[in-house]
Amino acid sequence: MISLDSIQEAHNRIRPYIHRTPVLTNQTINDRTGAELFFKCENFQKIGAFKARGGLNAILQVAANQEGKAITTHSSGNHAQAVAFAARQVGLPAYIVMPRTAPQVKKEAVLGYGAEVIECEPTLEAREQGVRDVIARTGAVLVHPFDDERVIAGQATATIELIEDAGTPRPFDTIMAPVGGGGLLSGTSLTTHYLSPETRVIAAEPEGAADAILSFRSGCVEKAPYIKTIADGLMTTLSERTLAIIREHVADILTVSDEEITAAMRLVWERMKLIIEPSSAVPLAAILKNKDQFAGQKIGIIVTGGNVDLGKLPF
Amino acid sequence: MISLDSIQEAHNRIRPYIHRTPVLTNQTINDRTGAELFFKCENFQKIGAFKARGGLNAILQVAANQEGKAITTHSSGNHAQAVAFAARQVGLPAYIVMPRTAPQVKKEAVLGYGAEVIECEPTLEAREQGVRDVIARTGAVLVHPFDDERVIAGQATATIELIEDAGTPRPFDTIMAPVGGGGLLSGTSLTTHYLSPETRVIAAEPEGAADAILSFRSGCVEKAPYIKTIADGLMTTLSERTLAIIREHVADILTVSDEEITAAMRLVWERMKLIIEPSSAVPLAAILKNKDQFAGQKIGIIVTGGNVDLGKLPF
Numbered sequence A, B: 001m002i003s004l005d006s007i008q009e010a011h012n013r014i015r016p017y018i019h020r021t022p023v024l025t026n027q028t029i030n031d032r033t034g035a036e037l038f039f040k041c042e043n044f045q046k047i048g049a050f051k052a053r054g055g056l057n058a059i060l061q062v063a064a065n066q067e068g069k070a071i072t073t074h075s076s077g078n079h080a081q082a083v084a085f086a087a088r089q090v091g092l093p094a095y096i097v098m099p100r101t102a103p104q105v106k107k108e109a110v111l112g113y114g115a116e117v118i119e120c121e122p123t124l125e126a127r128e129q130g131v132r133d134v135i136a137r138t139g140a141v142l143v144h145p146f147d148d149e150r151v152i153a154g155q156a157t158a159t160i161e162l163i164e165d166a167g168t169p170r171p172f173d174t175i176m177a178p179v180g181g182g183g184l185l186s187g188t189s190l191t192t193h194y195l196s197p198e199t200r201v202i203a204a205e206p207e208g209a210a211d212a213i214l215s216f217r218s219g220c221v222e223k224a225p226y227i228k229t230i231a232d233g234l235m236t237t238l239s240e241r242t243l244a245i246i247r248e249h250v251a252d253i254l255t256v257s258d259e260e261i262t263a264a265m266r267l268v269w270e271r272m273k274l275i276i277e278p279s280s281a282v283p284l285a286a287i288l289k290n291k292d293q294f295a296g297q298k299i300g301i302i303v304t305g306g307n308v309d310l311g312k313l314p315f
Helices: A004-017 A027-033 A051-064 A078-090 A104-112 A124-138 A149-155 A157-166 A183-195 A212-218 A240-249 A258-272 A278-289 B004-017 B027-033 B051-064 B078-090 B104-112 B124-138 B149-155 B157-166 B183-195 B212-218 B240-249 B258-272 B278-289
Strands: A036-041 A070-074 A094-099 A116-120 A140-142 A174-178 A200-206 A252-256 A298-303 B036-041 B070-074 B094-099 B116-120 B140-142 B174-178 B200-206 B252-256 B298-303
Touching: A004 A051, A004 A149, A004 A157, A004 A183, A027 A036, A027 A258, A027 A278, A036 A157, A051 A078, A051 A149, A051 A157, A070 A078, A070 A124, A078 A094, A078 A104, A094 A104, A094 A124, A104 A116, A116 A124, A124 A140, A149 A157, A149 A183, A149 A240, A157 A183, A157 A298, A174 A183, A174 A278, A183 A200, A183 A240, A200 A212, A200 A278, A212 A240, A212 A252, A252 A258, A252 A278, A258 A278, A278 A298, B004 B051, B004 B149, B004 B157, B004 B183, B027 B036, B027 B258, B027 B278, B036 B157, B051 B078, B051 B149, B051 B157, B070 B078, B070 B124, B078 B094, B078 B104, B094 B104, B094 B124, B104 B116, B116 B124, B124 B140, B149 B157, B149 B183, B149 B240, B157 B183, B157 B298, B174 B183, B174 B278, B183 B200, B183 B240, B200 B212, B200 B278, B212 B240, B212 B252, B252 B258, B252 B278, B258 B278, B278 B298
Parallel strands: A036 A298, A070 A094, A070 A140, A094 A116, A174 A200, A174 A298, A200 A252, B036 B298, B070 B094, B070 B140, B094 B116, B174 B200, B174 B298, B200 B252
Antiparallel strands: none
16 A cells, blocks of 8 residues: 555655646636635646656656666656656656657657657557567666556645645645546545545546546446547546555546536636646536535645647637 | 835735736746746736736725726726726726727626726727716726826836745846836836846837837837737837836837747747736747847746637637
């Protein structure tokens, strides 16, 4: 189990490399929801997303323990940038396996951090084979995007800061995070359990990638009935590890449609002047959809990132 | 002349009604410019722009001194919202004369603050006649968007916060603001003169509304050779009042093209995850265009606002 100590050690380990991102509020959105919302702005984090935390916590330890001569992962999203960024901090080469269909802007971001991009076919099999090839060739260590205790402990540090900066004197009634593979959600729920046990953790998930809610109910890692959502960071299924933590420490999972996600994203852009990616808008969409459930509550929201393609906006 | 005392009094007067907006930095943009930039984020200000400061400072005094039973102004932009917002704070009715061609979203924002919108033809004559009609009908007091010492003192307060939060231990080499009517620029230059006299103030202006640079050189209020710019907040000419302050306390005015403004705006959106309006990108565009002049400098930039129409983005 991931202890409070290991999360606090992660925070101390990564602190020199990350931003302490601000916690922002907005009167209009409070009025519109009937709740008091505190947005932990990880869109301002290094690489534009909370994933920098988990990548750093894992890779700083790989380097300190001399576990390998290089780092590898497969990702088409923010984890690719997080690994490339973290590997550069410790001076290790990084080999990122990316589907050839990934946006050019994301490949360029990874290259910009000095990593090597290995293109593969856009299937999970091809991605995993690509990583095996890299390991055989270079002796690299795999840093999985979420099925890794060090990554989870790193993601858990955002909630330390949220609670320190806005969780007093009145504690949060609820802390919310979106759920994809569950690395952020399980970390968020662990930190909340340790530091603010009176607070409920509630997750939010797109209807078009509704696997976590099924797994949460059945206790087995389930696949989504279908995958079709604007929230491109949330398409992954849980792992056994993240599901176990989530079943123990998360109170509920709510689902929202792409229309509701887009409306919530637009509300944050227009009223808070923050660029957030669709995945980041999923918790607010769930609050707007379930106002009665959240009325009068003090709610913390992890805003996961701000990496969007400005040429392909949904509005 | 507007004294330091009057600016500090303005700050104390408006403080309960405004946000103390953050000063943000970005490593990528520092690397790209070769300078150290500090962005004073007035896009996070009430009504989404610094104009809340000047409107409040004027209207709080109108109310305290019982100078009138209502407030009026003509504006198609952020000043309209600022006056509507400030009037509501003091419980005075506001009558905002807006050209019928103003975007519906801006009219709705003004209506949302409880003000009455009076539509007129999109000419300066029609706007001024509309205000005269309101005054005759209601006894309202006009709050001009920039040609007003109380408004200028209000706008000047953003620079107090910028200097307090980021102007030590090393003072700014340069503080930059865009220039339209000159209310913000004259206030910025006065505060800098009083609180950080070693700092130069440099303004930036669109090529497609290049009146201030002509006025700055000739000493008379000049019109722009032509008006065509994406920076819709900067189309106004100076007044005698703002020109006099600017000629005394501003070191230089630089001009940039709409292409340069759009590129700078996109850079801030993509790298800082901040929604800023085109006018706000004009100073950064000037730095990117004149890198040699600014290399190695510590520079404060007033980010004026974040009110953009998401349906009409230039990228």
